[in-house]
Amino acid sequence: MDTLRDIGGRPHAQGLPCKAFVLLLWAPPSISFADWELNMPVGVTEISESVYSLHMTIFWICVVIALIVFGIMFWSIFHHRKSKGAKPAEFHESTTVEIIWTIIPLLILVGMAVPATATLRQMYDTSEAEVDIQITGYQWKWRYQYLNEEIDFFSNLSTPKEQIQNQAEKTDTYLLEVDNPLVLPVGKKVRFLLTSNDVIHSWWIPDFAVKKDAIPGFINEAWTKIDKPGTYRGQCAELCGKDHGFMPIVVVAMNDNDYSAWVAQQQAAKQAKAASAEKEWTLAELMTKGEQVYNTACAACHQANGMGIPGAFPALKGSVMATQDKAAHINIVLNGKAGTAMAAYGGQFDAVDLAAVITYERNAWGNDTKEMVTPQEIKQARGQ
C-alpha cells in the first residue's frame, strides 16, 4: 500500500493569489494560515485539473467585474455624497450604454461556456473503461462490487463513537476514515455504476472531481483515471437521513502490481469465508460475530442497546419479533419490511453473518431466548 497522505497534504495550488487576497481581508495575525483550506483541490485526475481551471477562470472573471462595478460604486459613494455638496445630475437613461453592458457580459459568458462544454463532454464519456465498479449507497454505508473480479464488500465509517461524542481525542482523519476502503489501480480508466438501496446518496471524491447521485432503482455512470497513488477522501453529498454526515468515502489508489496482489488476496479471503458456512457454530461464536455485524449494520437505527428511537425505529430489546416468532424474525432481516426504513439484508450479508446477527438479537440485552439460528437455517429460508 502506498503512503497514506493526510488531508492537509492534498495537492492544492500553492500560493494562490486568491489565498493572498483573502489573507488580506481576514488575517488574524496570531493564527497560522497554513492549515486553513480556502480553495478547491486541484486533484489528481485530468478532469479534476480541468475543473479546477474552469473554477479559477470564472472566479477571476467575477473578481474583475466586481472590481469595476464596486469601484465605480464606491467612487460615487465617496465623491458624489450630499455632505460634500454634490449636486445630482439629470441623466437617467442611455440606450447605448445599456446595449453595451448587455452585449459584453453575453460575450464573456460565451467565452466561458466553450471550455465548460468541452470538459463536460469529457466527463460524460464513460466508454472504454478497464475496471467496472458498482457503487451502492445504503443508509449509511457504501457497498463496492468489482464486476469483473467478483469482489464485493461494504465500507463503513471507522471513527470510534468515543471521538464523535468527545470522549476521546479526534485524529487527523476524523469522520473521513473507513474500515474497508475502495481500492483502485492508477492509470486505468475506472467506470463507476452508481445506485442506491434506499434513499438518494451522492458519491463524491473532491480529488477526482467525481460527484454523482446514487438513486434507488436507477444506475448512474461516472468515471475517473487517477494519476497518482495515494489515499483520497470524500463524503456522501446528498442528505440521506440521520447519519448522512457519517458515511465517508475513502479510495486507495495503487499501482498495477499492488492492485493485482490486493485483488488476489480479496478473492482468497472470500473463498475461506464461504467454507466457514459449513462448519458447526456454537452460540458463543455466533454471539461474538453477531455483535460485530449488528454494530455495523443495525445499530445506526435500532441503537447499540437495542432500544431503537421511539417513533422512528422500533426497539428490539424485549420485542415480540426478537423474542418469539423466529421464522418472522429471519424473514424480516432477509427481506426487509416494505414501506419502512427496514432494508432487506438477505443480499447484503452471507449466511454466517445473517445467522450470527439474528442469534445476537435474540440473546442480547436480556432477550435471552437461548435460541441459535444457524447458517444452514438461513440457507433454507433463502431457499438455497
Added chain:
Amino acid sequence: MNDMTQPELMHGHHGPAQGITRWLYTTNHKDIGTLYLWFSFAMFLIGGCMALVIRSELFQPGLQLVQPEFFNQMTTMHGLIMVFGAVMPAFVGLANWMIPLMVGAPDMALPRMNNLGFWILPFAFAMLLSTLLMEGGGPNFGWTFYAPLSTTYAPPSVTFFIFSVHMMGISSIMGAINVIATILNMRAPGMTMMKMPLFVWTWLITAFLLIAVMPVLAGVITMMLMDIHFGTSFFDAGGGGDPVLFQHLFWFFGHPEVYIMILPAFGIISHIVPTFSRKRLFGYASMVYATASIALLSFVVWAHHMFTVGLPLAGELFFMYSTMLIAVPTGVKVFNWVSTMFRGAISFETPMLFAIGFIVLFTIGGFSGLMLAISPADFQYHDTYFVVAHFHYVLVPGAVFSIIAGAYYWLPKWTGHMYNERLGQWHFWLSMIGVNLTFFPMHFIGLAGMPRRIPDYALQFADFNMIASIGGFMFGFSQLLFLYIVIKCIKGGEKAEAKPWEGAEGLEWQVASPAPYHTFAQPPRID
C-alpha cells in the same frame, strides 16, 4: 396636506374597530399588511433560533448539543420557516401596505380574500411547528424534501407537513391573485403600466410567478401524499416511478420560487437608491424588461439544481447555458443601480445603507451563482457549503436586507414617527459585519470539501465553522435591536412629515404620515 386626501377628511371616515376583532375581521390593506409584517418577523426570530441551534452544534467538531436526527429537523424547519414564513409573508405585507398607496387605490381589490389569505398562515405554521413535538419528530429531510427520504423513509409527521405546505400555498395564491387584480384594475387614472413604480412592477411579475408555480408545489406534495398513504409509486422505482421526477417537479416550482423571494427586493432597492441619491432611477424601462426576462428565464433553468442526478449531456448543456444567461438581466439591474448613484447627491440614512449592503452582497451571491452555473465545476460545488454560502448571500443580505431597508424607508409613513437614526446605523453595521462573518467563510469550507446538512465535520473545517458560528450569533442578536427600534418608533419619536425623505417620489408620499386608515377614496390624477 396634499389636496388628494381632502375628500376623506371631509367625509369623516370611520377608523378601525377596537380590540382583537380589529385584527381578526379586518379587510383593511394597512392592517393586513401590518399583520403580515409582524407575523413574518416572529417567524424570522423562530427560524433564526433554529439557525442558532445549527450554528451552536457546528461551533466545534464532535456532537455536543443535539443528536443528528434533531439536527436534521432543525435544518429542515429553518429552511421552511425562513422561506415560507419569513421572507414570503414579509413581501406580501409590504405589498399590502404599499401597492394601494403607490397606485392610488383605496384598498386591495379583494379585501375579504386578503383577510383569509393572512389568517391561514398562523394555523399552517402552528401545525408545521407542532410536528417537532410529535412521535418520530418533525420533517427531517431538508427543506427540499427529496423523495424517497421524504416519503418511504419519512417520519409519520410528514402528513402534517404536507397539509401545512398546502395551506401556505393556498395563502400565497390568494395573495398573488389579489396583487394582480389590484394592479391591473385599480391604478389611478393616468398611471399607465410604464409609469408604475418599480415595486409595483416587480410584485406584478412575482405574483404571476406565484400563480404559475404554487400549483406545481401543491401537485408534488399531493403525489407524496399518495405515495405515502394510497399505494401509488410516483417516486418509487419499485412501482415504476422515479425519484428524480420529484426533483424535476420540485425545482420547476423551486427555481421560480427563489426569484419570488428576490424580485420584490429589486423593486424596493429601485425605490431607495434613487431617493437617497436624489436622482431618477437609471434605466426604468430596462429594469422592467430585465425583471420580466429573469422571470421568464426562471422557468427554464430548474435542472441546474440537479446537475449530479445523471442528466443526459444535452440536458446538462441546456441548463448550464440557460442559467448563465440569467447573469445578463441581473447584471443590467446592478449596473442600473450603480449608474443611479453615479453623479447623484448621496446621503446615507439607514435604508440607503441597507440598500448599498444589498447591492454589494447580492452581487457577490450572484457571482457565486454564476460559478455554480458552470456545470463541470458544479460537480465540485454541488451540495457543499459553497452552495449554502451562495444562497444565504442572495437571501439574507439579499432578500432580508431589502425587507429591512424597506421597513426603515416606510416606517415614517406607517407610524408617523421617524425611527432613531443612530440606532438604525448601529443595526446596519452589526448586521453587515455579522452576516459576512457568518456566510463568507462558508465559501472556503465548501470549496475545501464540507458537504452541507451534516451535524459534524472533519477537523480541517473547524476554524471557519467557529467563525461562522460567532458571526451567526452576532447577526441573530442584532435583529433584536431592530425589534427595539421598530417598537420605539411606533410608540413615539420625531414627527414624520408626509414626505420625510427629500428625494422620494411617488403617491405614497402624498398622503399624511402616518397614513390615514383610509386613503385615496378619490383616486388621484397622474399626468
